[in-house]
Amino acid sequence: MMAIQRICLALLMLGSLPTLAQIATFTADRTRLPEERWFDGAVAAVNQATVSAQTSATVQELLFDVGDEVPAGAVILRLVSTEQREGLNQAEAALAEARAVLAVETPNQARSKDLLGRKLIPQSEYDAASGRLNAAEARVKNAEAALKAANQRLSYTEVRAPYGGVVSARHVEIGETVHPGTPLMSGFDPGIMRVEVDIPQAVAAQVRELMAARVIAGVDKAIVPERIILFPVADPSTSTVRVRLELPLENFGLYPGQFVKAAFTTGNTERLLVPAASIVHRSEVTGVYVIRDDRPQLRQVRIGGRFGDQIEILAGLEVGERITLDPIAAGILTGAREPD
Known part of the structure; x- marks a missing residue:
């Protein structure tokens, strides 16, 4: 006897076999959701x-x-930094020498000015003293600039x-x-990332109008970009337009060069959704338990994408049909064998 049948027999003897009234059900209905087009994208770092x-x-x-x-x-x-430190020492010495010369030429020029005022020296001698002072001031400025450059080279x-x-x-x-x-x-910087995607020109017009997208970085991991930027030019060799998706300032575990999926909203469509918990996976068969004639019956379905805790049904189920939310209890009730 199969394992599930033995369980059913034991539960029947104990009076604990679940009834249909005890099993939660869900009525299939269509939900209006965004229609998306998916494309491959590459992660890039903003600060790289x-x-x-x-x-x-x-x-x-x-x-x-x-x-x-x-x-x-x-x-x-x-x-x-040996060479750079020697250059710094030389620049400091040159500045000290220039300042020493300036310290001598400054009072010399002042004395020459005083003597010229008392007509004790000719104009040419005063001009020579002023020239030496100007040269000393220029050498100080030059030495200060050289010292700054030497410090900069050392910092390198x-x-x-x-x-x-x-x-x-x-x-x-x-x-x-x-x-x-x-x-x-x-x-x-892993905290500031973006995704770059090349999309067909025909899709670019729809994306530019709706400006809504998601980045699919793993199972049940969707990131809504903070900003969507469409490049104003198209690539004539591929007939595509590049889109840049700026991600929120958060470390999502992404790294530059990583491939992800980018889903762009291009419109709205109605989808037949059922709770993910109602789906039965038996070997290569996927199905749900449909209530018919007050009994749950296993029916094969074809599923689509996942939307939160719900899964789209593409074929095998009609609007208005009731399904069980507990496939294990439904299997026990019908005596069917459930997968391990």
């Missing part, structure tokens, strides 16, 4: 960049690697993250010599 060297040096220390989370402004890599030996994110690639090794423009590390 490759940090490059800005000075010539040797890699001394790598503080982060691929997959590490990096705070904004953190030092991610250090370069050997500590490479910092422009924003917080995750390291996606490391392009150098310790001991490697780099030059201005050499890629060092790449990263992205």
Whole structure:
């Protein structure tokens, strides 16, 4: 005897066999829902960049690697700074020398001006003193600019993250010599993502009118974009229009390059929906228990997409028919074998 039949017999002996009145039912009806067109899309990071060297040096220390989370402004890599520090020392010495000369020429020019006023020196001597003072002031300004540049070059030996994110690639090794423009590390901010989709021109007009979409990032995981941007041009080689879906500022576990599905609303349609709990899966057969002649009868159906806790029925069920919400109880009542 089959297992379910033995259960039915035991329940019958105990007087616990469920009755049809005890089984919850649902009357099939059509619900008006948005009609959607699905397309493949690719995830991209809004903040995604490759940090490059800005000075010539040797890699001394790598503080982060691929997959590490990096705070904004953190030092991610250090370069050997011997040459840059020597340049800074020279710039500081040059500035000190220029200021010393200025300290001498300033009172000299003041004395020359006083002597000229008392007609004790010729105009040419005063002009020479003024010229030396102007030259000393110019050398100080030049030395200050050189010191600022030297400090800037030294700062280039500590490479910092422009924003917080995750390291996606490391392009150098310790001991490697780099030059201005050499890629060092790449990263992205996982909290600010978007999806880019290419849709047919015919669909683009409907999308532009309704401006509604969902990003399907997994089973039962739909993300509503905060903003939908349609590019104002089409690709003549593919006859498609690119759409950019800006996702909310939240970490959804997506990463750049990941493929997802994008569902665009193109209109409205009526769908026959039933609760997902009423669906029976038996081997390769999918069905529901339909109430006919006051008895539940298993009927094969063809299902479509899932909408929350409901599933669309494409064929096998008509509007107004009643189905059971507890297929196990219905199977016990009819003596049918349910799948494990």
